[in-house]
Amino acid sequence: MQKFLSFMLIVFLPLTIIGNLMHFNEILLFGLASLTIIPLAGIMGRATESIAIHSGPRIGGLLNATFGNAVELIIAFLALRQGLTQVVQASITGSIIGNLLLVAGLSFLVGGVKYPIQKFNPSIARTNTSMMMLGVVVALVIPAIFTLQNDTIANQLSLVVAVVTLALYLLGLFFSLVTHRHVFHFTEDMEEEAEWTLRKASIILALSTLAVAYVSETLVHTIEAVSHQLGWSEVFIGVIIVAIIGNAAEHSSAVLMAWKNRMDLALEIAVGSSLQVAMFVAPVLVFVGWFFGNPLPLVFTWPELIAMTLSVLLISFLCNDGESNWLEGAMAIGAYIIVGFGFYFL
Numbered sequence: 001m002q003k004f005l006s007f008m009l010i011v012f013l014p015l016t017i018i019g020n021l022m023h024f025n026e027i028l029l030f031g032l033a034s035l036t037i038i039p040l041a042g043i044m045g046r047a048t049e050s051i052a053i054h055s056g057p058r059i060g061g062l063l064n065a066t067f068g069n070a071v072e073l074i075i076a077f078l079a080l081r082q083g084l085t086q087v088v089q090a091s092i093t094g095s096i097i098g099n100l101l102l103v104a105g106l107s108f109l110v111g112g113v114k115y116p117i118q119k120f121n122p123s124i125a126r127t128n129t130s131m132m133m134l135g136v137v138v139a140l141v142i143p144a145i146f147t148l149q150n151d152t153i154a155n156q157l158s159l160v161v162a163v164v165t166l167a168l169y170l171l172g173l174f175f176s177l178v179t180h181r182h183v184f185h186f187t188e189d190m191e192e193e194a195e196w197t198l199r200k201a202s203i204i205l206a207l208s209t210l211a212v213a214y215v216s217e218t219l220v221h222t223i224e225a226v227s228h229q230l231g232w233s234e235v236f237i238g239v240i241i242v243a244i245i246g247n248a249a250e251h252s253s254a255v256l257m258a259w260k261n262r263m264d265l266a267l268e269i270a271v272g273s274s275l276q277v278a279m280f281v282a283p284v285l286v287f288v289g290w291f292f293g294n295p296l297p298l299v300f301t302w303p304e305l306i307a308m309t310l311s312v313l314l315i316s317f318l319c320n321d322g323e324s325n326w327l328e329g330a331m332a333i334g335a336y337i338i339v340g341f342g343f344y345f346l
Helices: 002-022 026-055 057-067 070-081 085-114 122-138 141-147 151-179 198-230 234-259 263-292 302-319 326-345
Strands: none
Touching: 002 026, 002 198, 026 057, 026 070, 026 198, 026 234, 070 085, 070 198, 070 234, 070 263, 085 234, 085 263, 085 302, 085 326, 122 141, 122 151, 122 263, 122 302, 141 151, 141 302, 151 263, 198 234, 234 263, 234 326, 263 302, 302 326
C-alpha cells in the first residue's frame, strides 16, 4: 500500500503543479488535486505516527488526536477563507458518516472474511460512541432546534457549543490518557517501532503539510466549477467527495489493521476520527470562521443531522458487545451507500 501511495504522489503531484501553471480544465484539475491529496494524507499520517511513538504514549496520543484530521482542517480552512461554508459543513457531515459507516464497515467486512469473530475492548468503543452521541446528537442537533433560521442566534449559539464541545473533548483526552489510562488498553499487543527518526518525521510532516496546503487550494478553487459543470450540489461534494479524499489514506490504514486482526486500532481510527471531527475539528472551524469573517454556524440540514444521528446509533449498537463479523460490516456499508445516494439526489 505504501509503495502504491508513493507511486501516486510521484505521478500526480507534478501533474497538479503543471496543471496549475498551464491552467488545465477545472474538472481535470479537481481530479488531479483529489488524487494527489490521498498519498499526501498518507505520508502525513505516517510522519505523525512516527513522532507519536518517539514521544511516548501520552504525548503521542495527544499528537495523534490533534493531527489525525489535519488534511480535513487544511481543506476546510481554505474553503472558509473562500466563503464556502456549505461545503465545510457538508465535509464535517461526510467525515463523521464516512468514518462511522464506511471505514468501520469495511474494517468489519475485510477482517471478518479472514477471522469469523474479531474482538476489541468494549470499554474504549463505548466511551468513544458515548462521546459521539454528545458531539452529534447534542452539540450539532441542539443549534438546529433552537435557532429557527435566525442567523444571529445561530452564530452565537454555535460559538457557545464550540467552546463547550472543545472543552469536553479535551477533558475526554485527559480521561483516556491520564486519569483512566489503565482502562483504555488494547486487547492485542501494541508494541511498535517508529518508521522514521524524530528529526526525519518532523521534516517530512512539515513538507507534506505545505504540499497539502498547496494542493488543497487548487481543490477548493475548482469546487464551484465542478458543481456547476457536473450538476453536483456543494452538499454532495462536501459529504461524499471531499470527505472520502481527506480520509482515504486513513481508511486504508483501518482496513489493513482489521486484516491483521488489530480491531482495537481499526476502531480507534474509524470511531476516534469521527469523534475528533465532531468535538475538535468542528469547534476549531467555528473559531476560524469568525477569524476569516465568514462565521460557520453549526446548523446543519435535517438530512445531514438524521444521517449523522443514525450512523452514531448504528455503530454504537454494532460495537456494544466487543465483537464484530463480516455481516455487521456489510450492514454498515449498505447504510453508507443508501445515505450517499440520498445526498446525491438531494
